[in-house]
Amino acid sequence: MSIGILTSGGDCPGLNAVIRGAVMKGDKIYEQEFAGIRDGWRGLIVDDVFSLPRRRVRGLSKEGGTILGTSRTHPYNGVGGPDAIRAVMERHGMEGIIAIGGEGTLSGAARLAADGLPVVGVPKTIDNDLSGTDYTFGFDTAVSIATESIDRLRTTTEAHHRCMVVEVMGRHVGWIALHAGLASGAHAILIPEVSVTLAQITEWVLLTQARGRAPVVVVSEGFQLKNDKGELEDIAAERGLDAAGRPRLGGIGEALAPLIERSTGIETRAATLGHLQRGGVPTAYDRVLATRFGHAAIDAVMQRKWGQMVALSGIDIVTVPMAEATKELKTVPRKQWDEAAVLFG
Structure with missing residues (x-):
C-alpha cells in the first residue's frame, strides 16, 4: 500500500518542504511508501502517478515551486469525480491522499472526503486567507x-x-x-x-x-x-x-x-x-512550518483522520475539518487596518 501526495492550485514557496516532511517521516517512522501525483487533481484523474521514494525528496526544503507540478483542475470536472479517482487509487494501491492546496483545492478535497474518499488536507496559500489556520506557509x-x-x-x-x-x-x-x-x-x-x-x-x-x-x-x-x-x-x-x-x-x-x-x-x-x-526559495519560517505540516499530515493519514486539515493554532499543529476551514475567507479585521492607518500620511 502507498500514500499519494499532490499539490494543486497556485504554486507557493514551501510546497517541496511539505512533501519532504511527509515522505521523510512516513518512511522513517511508519515505513510507508509514497506515490507522487503530477499536476494536482489532474494526475489523479488521468492516472499520472509515479513512485516517490525517500531519496527523491532529499534537500527539498529550500527549493521553491513543487517537484510534483500543479494545475487548477477540479476533482469534479467532466471526467473526474470520486469513482474515477477511486479507480486510480485502487490501481496504485493508495490507502490515502495528502492534498496540499488553498481554498479551492481543499474545498474539492472536503467534497471528496464527504463522498467517502480517504483525503487529508494541508493548507497552502500566499494569501493567508484560510479561516481554519492562523497562518499558511508561503x-x-x-x-x-x-x-x-x-x-x-x-x-x-x-x-x-x-x-x-x-x-x-x-x-x-x-x-x-x-x-x-x-x-x-x-x-x-x-x-x-x-x-x-x-x-x-x-x-x-x-x-x-x-x-x-x-x-x-x-x-x-x-x-x-x-x-x-x-x-x-x-x-x-x-x-x-x-x-x-x-x-x-x-x-x-x-x-x-x-x-x-x-x-x-x-x-x-x-x-x-x-x-x-x-x-524563489521559501523563508526559514515557511520551511519550518511546511515541514511541520508535512509531519502532521502523515500522522493524520496513519490515524485515519479523513476529511481533516492540518493547521497552525498558536504554536501548535492541530487538525480541523476541511469543510469548516474552507467555508469562508479569513479577512483582515478592521481593527488591524485601523492600527496601521494611524501611520498613514
Missing part, C-alpha cells in the same frame, strides 16, 4: 519578497521626488499588503476589506510630500475605490477568468497611479510585483 515568503521590493522602490522614488504605487497579490484579502506595507513603512495601505475614496488617498499623499518624503502607496490587487457617494468603483481593466473560472485580478495599481497624479500634481509611477511573490 505567506511569510510573499511578505518578505514584497517588503524587500518596496524597500528597493523607495530609494528610486525618493531620488526623483515621485509617488510610487506598489500593487501586491492577495486576491480578495489584504494580508500581504497590510504586513508588507507596515514592514516597509508605506504611507498608505489599500486593501479589499476597507474601501476608501480618492480624496482620502490624495490627503495621505499630500501630507507625506509636505513632510519632505516621497509617498509610497501599497495596494492589494482586490482593492476597490469608493466614490464620493459611497459606491464602489471597479477602475481596473477586466482581465478575464482563470482555469478555475475565477476573475483574474490585477491592474489596480496601474489604474490608480494616474488618478493620484491628477489629484495631487505629483509624478506618480506604478509597480506590480505579481508572481515574484510566489517564486
